[in-house]
Amino acid sequence: MATQARPARARPLWLAGALVLLAACMIAGMLDGAADISPWQVVLQVADWLPFTHVDSGLAPVEQGLLFELRLPRVLVAAVVGGLLAIAGAGYQGVFRNPLADPYLLGAAAGAGLAATAAIVLLPSASVPVAAFAGAVGGVFLAYTLGNTAGRSGGTATLVLAGVAVTSFLTAIQTVLQQLEVEKLQRIYAWILGDLGGGWDQLLLVLPYAAVSAVLLLLHGRMLDVLSVGDEEAAGLGVRAGRVRFVVLLAASLATAAAVAVSGLIGFVGIVVPHVVRRLAGGSYRIVLPLSLIGGAAFLVLADLVARTVLAPAELPIGVVTMFVGAPFFVAVLRMTRRVVT
Amino acid sequence: MRPVRTVLAGALLGTLALAGCGQTGTTAGPAAPSSAASSTAPAAGGFPVTVEAANGKVTIPKRPERIVSLSATHTETLYAIGAGSQVVAVDDRSNYPPEAPTTELSGFKPNVEAIVAQKPDLVVVSDDIDDIVSELGKVNVPVLHQPAATNLDEAYEEISELGAATGHQAEAGKVVADMKSAIDDVVSKAPKDAELTYYHELDQTPYAVTSKTFIGQIYGMFGLTNIADKAPDAAGGYPKLSAEFVAQADPDLIFLADVKCCQQNKEALAARPGWKNLSAVKNDRVIELDDDIASRWGPRVADLAKSIGAAVADAARAKTDGAS
Numbered sequence: 001m002a003t004q005a006r007p008a009r010a011r012p013l014w015l016a017g018a019l020v021l022l023a024a025c026m027i028a029g030m031l032d033g034a035a036d037i038s039p040w041q042v043v044l045q046v047a048d049w050l051p052f053t054h055v056d057s058g059l060a061p062v063e064q065g066l067l068f069e070l071r072l073p074r075v076l077v078a079a080v081v082g083g084l085l086a087i088a089g090a091g092y093q094g095v096f097r098n099p100l101a102d103p104y105l106l107g108a109a110a111g112a113g114l115a116a117t118a119a120i121v122l123l124p125s126a127s128v129p130v131a132a133f134a135g136a137v138g139g140v141f142l143a144y145t146l147g148n149t150a151g152r153s154g155g156t157a158t159l160v161l162a163g164v165a166v167t168s169f170l171t172a173i174q175t176v177l178q179q180l181e182v183e184k185l186q187r188i189y190a191w192i193l194g195d196l197g198g199g200w201d202q203l204l205l206v207l208p209y210a211a212v213s214a215v216l217l218l219l220h221g222r223m224l225d226v227l228s229v230g231d232e233e234a235a236g237l238g239v240r241a242g243r244v245r246f247v248v249l250l251a252a253s254l255a256t257a258a259a260v261a262v263s264g265l266i267g268f269v270g271i272v273v274p275h276v277v278r279r280l281a282g283g284s285y286r287i288v289l290p291l292s293l294i295g296g297a298a299f300l301v302l303a304d305l306v307a308r309t310v311l312a313p314a315e316l317p318i319g320v321v322t323m324f325v326g327a328p329f330f331v332a333v334l335r336m337t338r339r340v341v342t
Numbered sequence: 343m344r345p346v347r348t349v350l351a352g353a354l355l356g357t358l359a360l361a362g363c364g365q366t367g368t369t370a371g372p373a374a375p376s377s378a379a380s381s382t383a384p385a386a387g388g389f390p391v392t393v394e395a396a397n398g399k400v401t402i403p404k405r406p407e408r409i410v411s412l413s414a415t416h417t418e419t420l421y422a423i424g425a426g427s428q429v430v431a432v433d434d435r436s437n438y439p440p441e442a443p444t445t446e447l448s449g450f451k452p453n454v455e456a457i458v459a460q461k462p463d464l465v466v467v468s469d470d471i472d473d474i475v476s477e478l479g480k481v482n483v484p485v486l487h488q489p490a491a492t493n494l495d496e497a498y499e500e501i502s503e504l505g506a507a508t509g510h511q512a513e514a515g516k517v518v519a520d521m522k523s524a525i526d527d528v529v530s531k532a533p534k535d536a537e538l539t540y541y542h543e544l545d546q547t548p549y550a551v552t553s554k555t556f557i558g559q560i561y562g563m564f565g566l567t568n569i570a571d572k573a574p575d576a577a578g579g580y581p582k583l584s585a586e587f588v589a590q591a592d593p594d595l596i597f598l599a600d601v602k603c604c605q606q607n608k609e610a611l612a613a614r615p616g617w618k619n620l621s622a623v624k625n626d627r628v629i630e631l632d633d634d635i636a637s638r639w640g641p642r643v644a645d646l647a648k649s650i651g652a653a654v655a656d657a658a659r660a661k662t663d664g665a666s
Contacts, residue, residue: 179451
């Protein structure tokens with residue numbers, strides 16, 4: 001795949017296009033919502049927030065508050081979470097050289113699910129994000145340790161198997177736990193299906209991890225390209241495959257844990273977005289990683305807009321939307337690109 | 343005769359449940375031979391008695407002395423109608439009254455062997471999970487399946503039927519009469535012209551209830567308008583509302599049914615993004631309900647009505663004071 005990477009000069013165009021798309025999605029996400037506020041009033045209100053401008057949007061304080069404290073951070077959280085899941089997915093796919101790898105492959109989802117369930121059952125509700133983060137990191141750590149001690153070092157196959165084992169083991173415990181506390185089942189279920197609400201607190205919580213992990217991953221694009229030709233060839237080029245894999249896994253897992261902590265288990269973004277990007281813009285990780293980051297952000301902002309508005313004033317769980325919208329979209333892209341190739 | 347509960351019973355019991363509602367004698371439940379007695383027959387301790395439940399006609403041969411309840415609501419009812427001394431075991435969720443013999447039994451993951459080990463002569467359930475009704479039927483234990491009431495009349499009926507099934511018809515009748523008069527009393531005293539809106543929260547997701555639900559109908563008796571009714575039917579009776587919609591709707595009253603489960607209260611609401619300027623928060627119109635009372639359909643529904651009535655009276659008074 002890497003050998004078919006598009007010429008480097010196509011890159012800025014793709015990035016610019018993706019950024020325009022993201023901006024369009026975020027503006028759309030800001031303009032519509034369950035509260036009955038006209039897009040024009042939103043525009044006026046946003047203009048009022050800008051420094052040195054005073055515009056009267058005609059909105060009540062409660063409405064101004066909901067735009068600033070609910071809708072705006074929600075769009076931003078959706079963008080950050082979507083970007084993180086997609087770039088983490090791309091990272092995992094690069095490490096495992098398997099297009100079906102996703103951010104939850106190594107037990108991050110199961111670990112976060114168990115920890116969040118335990119927090120919902122046992123602890124005050126404010127502790128759920130921290131617990132989910134710790135759980136996701138713990139799940140990956142468990143799978144990684146297990147995979148590296150059980151198999152020969154550096155192999156990715158044993159790592160995947162360890163991930164499967166850890167996932168089913170932790171999920172079993174989680175199921176028992178939720179069975180014991182049936183009246184909290186709805187809350188656990190709601191968490192698992194994902195929620196991007198929560199305001200600025202959630203955004204501030206996720207942002208440091210997002211920045212560190214995204215930068216780390218973006219810096220490893222070239223290394224992943226080299227890895228894709230094989231460990232021995234990579235060694236010939238002076239790249240230490242094991243070390244690259246470790247750093248990328250670490251960064252991708254950090255990204256996943258941060259995303260899961262603030263949003264629950266949103267499926268499909270991490271696998272579908274890198275795929276679509278690869279189909280459209282070529283297989284080089286130097287382009288797949290940044291485009292996944294931007295594309296994932298745009299996709300989740302859009303999916304959340306659907307989740308917020310299609311049943312308004314009720315909401316659909318975001319995880320349902322990503323799977324429902326994402327799957328046919330994915331199939332369409334696969335078909336489209338196949339026709340081009342043949 | 344009880345109304346048809348197609349949603350709850352239909353899928354599982356099909357024609358059996360339908361036949362049990364309204365017609366007599368054509369099809370009988372598994373535990374019901376051709377008995378002509380019914381729950382309304384004057385059976386002054388006159389067992390055997392046949393009562394109608396969601397699982398059809400159930401015949402109880404003699405006054406039950408070893409009742410197992412797998413439903414917190416029915417446990418409350420059994421104690422309220424004076425059948426408490428006949429109860430030998432209740433499920434792990436039955437926390438009221440305190441003297442109820444709580445066990446490890448689960449109504450959500452019922453274990454037939456553990457239930458039978460209590461040697462019950464009557465089992466009361468609100469959910470037929472894992473085919474528990476027919477499983478217990480196989481070992482000839484009479485089971486009353488009394489699902490969650492969808493309106494007050496059904497709740498009253500279930501109490502009457504439990505009374506008939508346990509030999510406490512008179513007490514059950516009194517419990518129902520007391521509930522009716524207590525609810526009528528608070529409803530009649532409540533000001534109806536205040537045009538108050540409300541939001542009832544099940545958890546901080548936030549899940550709400552519409553007016554079509556059991557509890558929504560009770561609010562409706564007080565002339566309250568439910569903001570969740572704007573949600574489309576496709577969202578169901580318990581929609582997950584948008585937080586920004588709740589903020590804009592700005593209900594006069596907020597009832598929290600997630601106080602015990604999720605530590606929610608007025609302060610927690612004020613701390614949520616975009617909600618601190620809600621008038622219910624600023625005017626102290628956040629009512630912390632008892633999660634259990636607000637989620638059950640037993641005798642304590644009257645207490646719920648009293649809480650609602652008091653809140654409505656306060657809010658209406660403040661509103662007229664403010665207007666004048």
